[in-house]
Amino acid sequence: MLRIIICILVLGALGWAGFFNRQQPLSWxxxxxxxxxxxxxADEKTLLQNVIHxxxxxxxxxAAAKLGQQLFFDNQLSKNQAVSCATCHQPSEGFAxxxxxxxxxxxxxxHSPSLLGAAFSPWFFWDGRADSLWAQALGPLEDPAxxxxxxxxxAKLIATKYKPQYQAIFGPISDFNHLAxxxxxxxxxxxxxxxxxxxxxxxxxxxxxxxxxxxxxxxAYQSRLIPSPSRFDKFAAQLLTQGSSDILNRTxxxxxxxxxxxxxxxxxxxxxxxxxxxxxxxxxxxxDPRLPLGSGRLEGITIALNSEFNCRSPYSSTxxxxxxxxxxxxxxxxxxxxxFAFKVPTLRNISQTAPYMHNGSFxxxxxxxxxxxxxxxxxSDTDVESKRDTSTLSKQSVTHLDxxxxxxxxxxxxxxxxxxxxxxxxxxxxxxxxxxxx
Amino acid sequence: MFLSRIIVTTFSRSVKxxxxxxxxxxxxxxxxxxxxxxxxNLQAKELFxxxxxxxxxxxxxxxxxxxxxxxxxxxxxxKGSQPLSQISLSDITISGGxxxxxxxxxxxxxALNLTHNNDRQISFxxxxxxxxxxxxxxxxxxxxDTQAPLIIEFNLSP
Numbered sequence: 001m002l003r004i005i006i007c008i009l010v011l012g013a014l015g016w017a018g019f020f021n022r023q024q025p026l027s028w029x030x031x032x033x034x035x036x037x038x039x040x041x042a043d044e045k046t047l048l049q050n051v052i053h054x055x056x057x058x059x060x061x062x063a064a065a066k067l068g069q070q071l072f073f074d075n076q077l078s079k080n081q082a083v084s085c086a087t088c089h090q091p092s093e094g095f096a097x098x099x100x101x102x103x104x105x106x107x108x109x110x111h112s113p114s115l116l117g118a119a120f121s122p123w124f125f126w127d128g129r130a131d132s133l134w135a136q137a138l139g140p141l142e143d144p145a146x147x148x149x150x151x152x153x154x155a156k157l158i159a160t161k162y163k164p165q166y167q168a169i170f171g172p173i174s175d176f177n178h179l180a181x182x183x184x185x186x187x188x189x190x191x192x193x194x195x196x197x198x199x200x201x202x203x204x205x206x207x208x209x210x211x212x213x214x215x216x217x218x219x220a221y222q223s224r225l226i227p228s229p230s231r232f233d234k235f236a237a238q239l240l241t242q243g244s245s246d247i248l249n250r251t252x253x254x255x256x257x258x259x260x261x262x263x264x265x266x267x268x269x270x271x272x273x274x275x276x277x278x279x280x281x282x283x284x285x286x287x288d289p290r291l292p293l294g295s296g297r298l299e300g301i302t303i304a305l306n307s308e309f310n311c312r313s314p315y316s317s318t319x320x321x322x323x324x325x326x327x328x329x330x331x332x333x334x335x336x337x338x339x340f341a342f343k344v345p346t347l348r349n350i351s352q353t354a355p356y357m358h359n360g361s362f363x364x365x366x367x368x369x370x371x372x373x374x375x376x377x378x379x380s381d382t383d384v385e386s387k388r389d390t391s392t393l394s395k396q397s398v399t400h401l402d403x404x405x406x407x408x409x410x411x412x413x414x415x416x417x418x419x420x421x422x423x424x425x426x427x428x429x430x431x432x433x434x435x436x437x438x
Numbered sequence: 439m440f441l442s443r444i445i446v447t448t449f450s451r452s453v454k455x456x457x458x459x460x461x462x463x464x465x466x467x468x469x470x471x472x473x474x475x476x477x478x479n480l481q482a483k484e485l486f487x488x489x490x491x492x493x494x495x496x497x498x499x500x501x502x503x504x505x506x507x508x509x510x511x512x513x514x515x516x517k518g519s520q521p522l523s524q525i526s527l528s529d530i531t532i533s534g535g536x537x538x539x540x541x542x543x544x545x546x547x548x549a550l551n552l553t554h555n556n557d558r559q560i561s562f563x564x565x566x567x568x569x570x571x572x573x574x575x576x577x578x579x580x581x582x583d584t585q586a587p588l589i590i591e592f593n594l595s596p
Binding site: 272329 | 506507509539541542543544545546547548565566568570571572573595596
């Protein structure tokens with residue numbers, strides 16, 4: 001009998017404790033509050049001051065953004081007149097696309113990332129092979145699997161279809177009528193390459209200049225793709241001004257606590273700042289079965305350093321390269337840490353942009369979170385062996401991993417997912433900006 | 439930091455020597471707290487580190503307290519127990535990272551603008567520093583073919 005009474009008392013006490021625990025608002029330490037503050041989206045004016053617009057003097061010009069919007073949705077900027085940027089960066093899909101691997105002229109090698117807040121990064125592509133938003137845009141235009149176009153074809157299109165808008169922003173444009181129809185130095189099409197080689201240096205330069213300006217207009221458009229405050233931002237604002245907030249429910253707040261914990265969730269290590277990314281390159285060990293080994297930042301930085309449109313190039317409108325090209329000049333370009341390192345993606349509007357990772361290999365957030373609890377490199381020892389035979393990469397190169405297996409219970413994964421879902425909000429723009437203009 | 443100390447000392451002296459009327463004193467003391475406040479901010483922004491080994495001592499100054507994901511230039515002054523006149527930029531290498539996370543710096547910083555202040559003292563800039571995570575960092579400056587690097591440690595928190 002006594003035992004039963006004790007049992008009831010103990011259970012009762014536990015129940016009370018649980019009840020109290022549930023009712024108490026979560027408490028936040030000073031450090032946690034400061035971390036939450038660092039994740040908040042600032043007001044629009046402050047945000048715009050942080051846009052990284054390397055080599056692009058028209059980045060905040062409305063006319064350039066309008067031209068950029070037209071180009072973004074224009075299928076004529078492609079080989080088959082059927083692909084535009086919006087094919088793979090769809091406004092209704094958080095400016096990403098629902099395919100694991102994006103499809104343009106043919107299937108690409110990677111998953112299309114969201115463009116939200118892209119303008120706040122110094123590096124672009126999953127492997128960081130472009131060092132500005134405008135130089136990035138030139139990649140897909142000439143990639144045979146994406147737009148499959150060539151720069152001369154595009155310069156001619158601008159000189160006809162977009163002449164007045166272009167000239168109002170960038171000044172006079174040649175008609176390029178004395179040149180062939182198609183030419184580029186970067187193509188597996190021998191005719192296009194040949195045409196390029198036969199052009200004078202002056203003509204090549206004039207075409208490159210128009211090509212670069214296409215990129216700069218597209219960048220001006222994309223620089224406006226900034227989300228409005230999400231439920232998380234509203235919660236943070238209230239927590240920081242009033243001391244507590246119930247804009248996020250308890251589960252979501254517990255998820256936030258895990259997310260910013262250096263020991264427990266560790267997400268904040270890489271997913272920091274207002275776009276929840278450090279825009280750096282880290283090795284999570286996600287393998288790309290369709291790609292040869294050796295990809296990642298190691299390859300990307302080599303391409304960026306040699307790019308004809310990088311910050312050091314004449315097409316980058318800079319006044320002083322020594323102070324404006326710091327990211328390129330001081331980039332780390334060797335070492336194990338870059339091998340298989342991919343760009344940390346933004347987590348803004350993450351609920352809208354499945355599937356996930358550079359190869360689109362996870363269909364939903366549960367799968368991503370489950371991966372983080374295991375955190376084991378997907379590159380196995382056999383890969384190391386075969387790689388050692390065929391490439392110059394050393395054995396250690398796959399052993400560097402930037403994440404650790406997390407000891408998280410399934411309840412905590414639910415909390416983390418609930419928090420990630422609070423980061424979604426509409427883009428802070430009039431609807432007319434988010435579709436093909438008339 | 440030095441500057442702020444000068445402001446504080448000169449100002450307290452002028453208050454002590456003054457024989458103004460009370461309201462002027464009040465005004466002055468208000469002004470002084472204002473100045474103290476500014477100097478405090480100055481102190482909070484600038485960071486100063488010192489370290490040494492048997493051969494060298496190193497002073498590093500960060501003009502503003504670092505935040506994440508931005509590139510910084512820090513100033514360095516190196517003093518030697520032996521003459522440093524032979525040291526050139528190519529003798530100085532910079533590395534660092536986060537021991538707890540097991541990774542290095544996200545960038546490759548370099549030494550720039552070396553000046554020989556005198557026989558045993560040089561100053562230079564460390565350009566290209568970047569920190570991409572909160573937490574404990576260390577920075578190493580390695581001079582010529584000496585064995586031990588000069589190491590400073592600091593914590594970055596939001």
